[in-house]
Amino acid sequence: MKITNSYPNSHLSKIDLYGGVLCLDFVNTVQNRTKDPLVNYLDSPEDWIAWLVRVNLISLPATLKAEKIQIPTLLKNRENIYHLITSVINSRPIQASLWARINAGMQEALSKVVLTNVNDKILSQWSFDPSNPMNYRYPVFKSLYELLLSENLHRVKSCEGCGWLFQDTSKNNSRKWCDMRYCGSQDKSKRYYRRKTKRHDAPGK
Numbered sequence: 001m002k003i004t005n006s007y008p009n010s011h012l013s014k015i016d017l018y019g020g021v022l023c024l025d026f027v028n029t030v031q032n033r034t035k036d037p038l039v040n041y042l043d044s045p046e047d048w049i050a051w052l053v054r055v056n057l058i059s060l061p062a063t064l065k066a067e068k069i070q071i072p073t074l075l076k077n078r079e080n081i082y083h084l085i086t087s088v089i090n091s092r093p094i095q096a097s098l099w100a101r102i103n104a105g106m107q108e109a110l111s112k113v114v115l116t117n118v119n120d121k122i123l124s125q126w127s128f129d130p131s132n133p134m135n136y137r138y139p140v141f142k143s144l145y146e147l148l149l150s151e152n153l154h155r156v157k158s159c160e161g162c163g164w165l166f167q168d169t170s171k172n173n174s175r176k177w178c179d180m181r182y183c184g185s186q187d188k189s190k191r192y193y194r195r196k197t198k199r200h201d202a203p204g205k
C-alpha cells in the first residue's frame with residue numbers, strides 16, 4: 001500500500017517527544033501513566049504509521065504492508081519495556097519472565113544489525129524489510145539495549161505530573177517533569193493553589 005500522508009487525525013502524528021530516546025518515546029504513546037484507566041494513543045495501524053513518521057523512522061511517501069501491523073504485539077512490547085525501565089529506575093526486582101520477553105525482542109532486533117564501511121568510517125545499518133511496519137520495533141529495541149548499558153540510565157526519570165519517561169539532560173540532573181511548560185506549570189499552579197487555600201483556611205483569617 002502506498003502511503004502518502006501520516007494520518008494527521010492520529011494523536012501520534014503530533015505527539016510530543018519528551019523521552020529523548022526512541023524507546024522512551026515509544027512507552028510515552030499514552031496520554032498519562034498516572035491515570036487509571038490508561039488512555040492509549042497506539043490503537044490502530046494508522047497510529048503506528050503516524051508514530052513511525054513522527055520519530056523519523058519512516059519518511060513518506062512509502063510503500064508499506066500495513067496489513068502486517070499487529071497492535072496487540074506492539075502494546076505487549078511497549079508495556080514490557082515500560083515495566084522493565086520503571087523497575088530499573090526504581091530499583092525494583094525484575095522477574096525472569098520479563099527479562100525473557102525483553103531479551104527475545106532484543107535478540108531479534110540485534111540480529112538485523114549489519115556493519116559496513118564507507119571508506120574508513122564504520123556504519124551500523126539495518127537489514128530488515130522496510131515495507132513491513134512491524135520491523136521498526138527493531139530500532140526501538142536497539143535503543144533500549146543501548147540505554148540499559150549507557151551511563152545515562154541514571155538520568156531516566158518518570159515525570160512527576162504525567163508519568164511519562166524521559167532522559168534528564170539538564171546539567172545538574174534536576175528535571176522533574178517531561179515538560180516544564182505543561183506538567184511543570186501544572187504542578188506549580190497546584191502548589192500555589194494549595195498554599196493559597198492553606199492561607200485562607202488558617203485560623204483567624
Ligand SMILES: [Zn+2]
Binds near residue numbers: 160164
Ligand atoms: Zn509530564
